[in-house]
Amino acid sequence: MFRKVLVANRGEIALRIVRALRDLSIRSVAVYSDVDRLSPHVRYADEAYHIGPAPARESYLNIERIIEVAKKAGADAIHPGYGFLAENSDFAEACGAAGLTFIGPPPESMRLLGDKVAARKTAESANVPVIPGSDELTSLDDIRRAADRIGYPVMLKAAAGGGGKGVRVVRSPDELERAATVAMQEAKAAFGNPALYVEKQLWPVRHIEVQIIADRYGNIVPIGERECSIQRRHQKLIEECPSPVVDQLLRRALCRAAVRIARAANYHNVGTVEFLLTADRSFYFIEMNTRLQVEHPVTEMVTGVDLVKDQILVAAGEELPYDEAELLTRGWAIECRIVAEDPFNNFLPSVGKVMLAREPAGPGIRVESALYDGIEITPYYDSLLAKVTAWGRNREGARTRMKRALTEFRVEGVATNIPYLLQILDTPAFIAGDIDTSFLDRYQVQPAEPVEEQRLAAEVAALLYTAGAVTDGHRREPLDRRSAASSQWRRQMAQLGGGTWWRST
Amino acid sequence: MFRKVLVANRGEIALRIVRALRDLSIRSVAVYSDVDRLSPHVRYADEAYHIGPAPARESYLNIERIIEVAKKAGADAIHPGYGFLAENSDFAEACGAAGLTFIGPPPESMRLLGDKVAARKTAESANVPVIPGSDELTSLDDIRRAADRIGYPVMLKAAAGGGGKGVRVVRSPDELERAATVAMQEAKAAFGNPALYVEKQLWPVRHIEVQIIADRYGNIVPIGERECSIQRRHQKLIEECPSPVVDQLLRRALCRAAVRIARAANYHNVGTVEFLLTADRSFYFIEMNTRLQVEHPVTEMVTGVDLVKDQILVAAGEELPYDEAELLTRGWAIECRIVAEDPFNNFLPSVGKVMLAREPAGPGIRVESALYDGIEITPYYDSLLAKVTAWGRNREGARTRMKRALTEFRVEGVATNIPYLLQILDTPAFIAGDIDTSFLDRYQVQPAEPVEEQRLAAEVAALLYTAGAVTDGHRREPLDRRSAASSQWRRQMAQLGGGTWWRST
């Protein structure tokens, strides 16, 4: 077993890993950029090393520096978390070259599954359905033939590209020529290669994924599916386990497919196989994420498996301590991602100081967070502040507990999407589990004004606060340090009998 | 179903109930004494009413006032929590007379099981073993005959008494006369009645209890056992579910016995049947607690049952939504009670202001707490501040997570038993599950001095703090408001360039 592991990440996931290491009695080494020195992942670790300035490419993406620190600290292994270097096969190889275990799959598997075309071929070879599509095409005639064969609507995608760049949806044959011409121009401009490929546009679809874990001895265990159809700009926002539409038969088929792909890719460690599921209950492989997933807690709460602990164990060469038949699933879990974005201002990221962070708790609630009072939210990293997972004996039980938890969650000083999440949880479609990947695109944020009851409370509070009619004299210094006058006045008030101004009249 | 429920309690258990009510979409009414206005159970409730000054007899034990508030607020039911009025059958009857549902068993069951002798008879009638003992005795000869029949060691207890008052352990016949004479004198002085009864002293024993829940339709479901042998002064400190020594056969026997007693007492709602378990795996009924138990979370984490939610449902006349066969138990849970007592100062209760309360979180950890930064711990109520429950796939997994959680838990300003709990968790006996009710009596607190590493860190911190060598100038106002000089000096320092004193040299 490892004696010491470096965690090459930050925020809530780094803290999650530090905690798992502590549970395993393995020493943890945190790394931090200039702006993260006070983060909980640093404070809760056994050791901590500064690795550079705030921008990720100079710190959390700095392979050389991270490996240097790991060797200096005497670590045996590196856990990459998710994001940053987690799917970087060069990093995995560099770890190996430095004599450090990379806690993740073998670099070859990462490379194979990271290449779109190769991953698709792997899935086909494993008898897993992929989205009907063409090879690379460069002539309009070939594109038209492919589209006719596949059937409209189709998507045109840059063969050399990635992300959403150059993607065009074509609903009917008469739209094809114009769309293909523009898409080829864009592809050439963006990637230097005009080649396109044509893919069936499936709609409506659900995003369903299967969690797997594999050891080095050929044991591959699927640990249930997750439903991740609630997405905004391709960012998952609410995930659940299990899916409201996956029954035992479909679950078995999905799990078998996921295991076949993992086996075909010589995979070990944790991974997630993503599928699209259409209304007729057909599923299609999209891609495999070769790392721990943000939404892993929903699986953990329903199955009782500790994915982070177990991925460390299998990376250390241990055999999986359970097989599929031993895993008992129980109840339902829903996760909400709390991000620093303002839902009432076009989802602008909000930065600044969190004056107060009070997290929810109580039965069925798990919070993964690196918030603390006084944390500065900076523009350097993604906007994820915390994850709340709610467990219930059934979906409605998890949903109501999630609402309770989000109502308890206070983040003052920085706008979050909590009110938006509360709105989504109350839509009839979400309550019914009737969701697909376009759900949030269709959903309009309710721009709620304060209700009369709130306005009255706020006015009365402002009145009592400024008039000094605060019980017990607990008056705080104003945050606005510029207004020294106010501060002085408050001090005078305090000398005249505290905030209990009323008592002195 | 109820529309509105008054919670006649305070602290973490009142908050637990408020949360359950929210999960059920039932409005909650909190009550508070003078010192509890800012408590989370008040803040998280839908309504809150003041019921009197701090001493419990004038507030949380004031039956008339609580029922008056319940009627004023339009509540349908009252949840008593545990402690205070939870086992007061007069209160349960007063609720009924006022047209309010008491969320607990029927007053007749409470009365029957609250009477030691009647409870013992009920157990015997239900074929449940009780501790061998005598009837009430007043002559020395009768006492000697009873002791001889039962076999030494025996305990002499005041027949009219309760608590530990007048209890004497007699190890051999030659000790009997003196002990019985003194015990009768004490009993007469304390209760006006010198009558004693003689009971077999069982030792070593474990305290094992069975959680049950029953609806109004005769369905009684046992929900597993709890091991509560870690006690100090008869106060449970660490509880777990399941027990390290209870196997499937014994579990079945314990559960059957618990159900028989509940049925004999016409019981419904939640309740706990307590047993002593001897080394030869015999068990003896002690008493039945006719209320929710402090340690209910361990059962909840292992079974997935929400005991508070379900007790509200059955009180509202619903049928139990599960039977024994449907309950899946999974893994292991351990609870630690965090109390405001100083383990290094003879366990003196500590009162005062909690300057900082940071609770643990993460996978497998559940915290039930009513702490917040700034809360005043007063001498009016018991010293329970919070409960931490850790779940793991096995006992060792739960234990290591508990250690992690207690290490993360910070309570500044008031001494707690957290270091003591950490010591206990690391004893070989606890690790082996080899515990009995006298474990803590034998255990000596390790009066740990700071280790050299800690002393160095503290000295360096004091040095950098007072010298103003604090990074980023985050200097706080001294808590000691008496030292205005210091405060002024700090302000001057701030004007001279903040706490970054080093930068200005």
Place this chain on the structure above:
Amino acid sequence: MEKYVVSDGNGGTATYEVERLAGGEVRVRREGSETWHVAQLEAVGDSGLFLLLLDHRPVELYIQGRGRNGAVVTIGRHNLNYEVERWRPSLLRRQEGRRRPKGAAEVTAPMTGTIVEVLCAVGEHVGQGQVLLVMESMKMNNEIRAPAAGEVTAVEVAPGQRVTAGQVMLRIRTVSSGEEENPR
């Protein structure tokens, strides 16, 4: 009995009668309403969190003082900015004067980030809500929209430029009702 005027940032005002009760409670009535409310406000620790008990309803609020008479109250998702003054006959009229919007608007950076695209030019007339700029922050592109209809009078940023939160990026002369008069 005291009387106070509570003004929100948007020109709305309400007058309250206030009366003290025992134990720190207060009775308040909004002018124009028949209802007296019983209220009590207390700080929860030193963090800025307050508990208001209003007619037995607990309400958590976050309050930041602003100057002698001001307070920003956060309730749920709402940040409400108040000024509170003792009531005087002349007060309401002055409040009225404040209500009208000014004829110019500044578009400031809502967060630190980098300008990706500028989608308007000086002299251009833009509609309320029209996208003026795209800026990148936290690995996301964000559209900055016009707060009001008007004419762009200045563009102070260019693509690739790094801006900090609060920095003025554009100026707009608005064409709303505020243009006719600008008191004092």
Place this chain on the structure above:
Amino acid sequence: MEKYVVSDGNGGTATYEVERLAGGEVRVRREGSETWHVAQLEAVGDSGLFLLLLDHRPVELYIQGRGRNGAVVTIGRHNLNYEVERWRPSLLRRQEGRRRPKGAAEVTAPMTGTIVEVLCAVGEHVGQGQVLLVMESMKMNNEIRAPAAGEVTAVEVAPGQRVTAGQVMLRIRTVSSGEEENPR
């Protein structure tokens, strides 16, 4: 290079050499040790919680300032009380003088509560750790023990009496080594 003397409440002192590095880090060495340590101290929010990074080891501490040069540092279960002064040749001698315990001790109430029993009387000689009083608080009886051996010189409470935290309940003249001299 600066030099400081750090004194704990029990007469222990340590002298430190201090040197500043870039980025807020500091190099410190305890006199008598060969080892230089790299340290950095920073406040986590405004709550009194601090992070000390000491040779790459993160240590959370809770610090309360006391006067101009004092700090109470809580580390783990320990509350340590320090005074820090710039080093001067005369300093150590003065520190020495402080070490000796005084010849009198007060027994104060550790918490608010009610006296249940008084188990000693004026003039009685008591041993260290002997139970002097029983007081009730939080529904529990608690034994108050003698902090040192000595003679009880005053009993200021009686059974049934309510006492508040910090209130003097008993006075003891101690018979420890401190009695021979009482500097200044």
